[in-house]
Amino acid sequence: MDTIEVILVDKQDNPLGKMEKLEAHRQGRLHRAITVYVFNSQHQLMLQQRAFSKYHCGGLWSNTCCGHPFPQEETQQAAERRLNEEMGLTLPLEKLTQTYYNLPVTNGLVEHEFGHIFTGITEQLPVLNPQEAESYRFASLTDIGQELLDYPERFTPWFKTTFPLLVEQFKA
Template identity: 35%
Template structure:
């Protein structure tokens, strides 16, 4: 018997308020909750893009960064990144680095469903081939970071709303994503600190 996955609810200061079933969180009144975004790079500096599965509740069929997800209550975020990359993309992560510890966003779909997340952003490096899980991912594509970042920042590349906000912040870290300096885990919101 599987138990339902729960997400961590947080206040504006990043303090944990409790948990709620993941299946009940995303709607028109989505409470702020803890999540993560990750950008997977290969050793050539290419970023892995994914198209969300067509049956996803939020932004179905939309292209986005490599993988997003929610840590389980008490689960360190870096471990959650590795767990979801394995589940969604069949990837074994070599390294996970915190890049944007306090990123948060709120976005509303045309049908009124809201995504509202305190969503630290991670860089992950891999050398294993991608094996997408069709329950989560409709399609994948590797792209040179510079080309991807320019496409997002110019508005020419259709991408998820959170990715549209994250990429300019990542670009500020430098032109070479493999040379970005990781942030300290101490900068994470309280609910996300190890």
């Protein structure tokens, strides 16, 4: 397996260096990340169920895709790359907002990230990369919000953190 490096940053997203991805999650080092939310024309969000084989949060439901920019890669480029790698989708994305979080995840790892959140709209159906995604489904923001209240254990920690930001942005 190739070594993947992430960009270490401060709380203002200024680059500080780079580190191997899994080690950054083990140490809980703050690094740059991307989160993508893709909708269809009926304003339903495409949720991804993470592959059960993922090194953390396998089988949990989350945003359409997520990941990390490579060193020297722009966040927009990383978001579009990961959307294609995970879900087989190619479409233009728009930056929605950004956020900071420091969340424990499964297997003793930490998602300590400065996240850039992107959105897009498509009628394409995904072609899942089985190493990344187990399944997908579409749901309204209202239905997802209710499911988060009723069954929070079904969702990734970062989805529970970023989803309210998404809802807030669409209310504005």
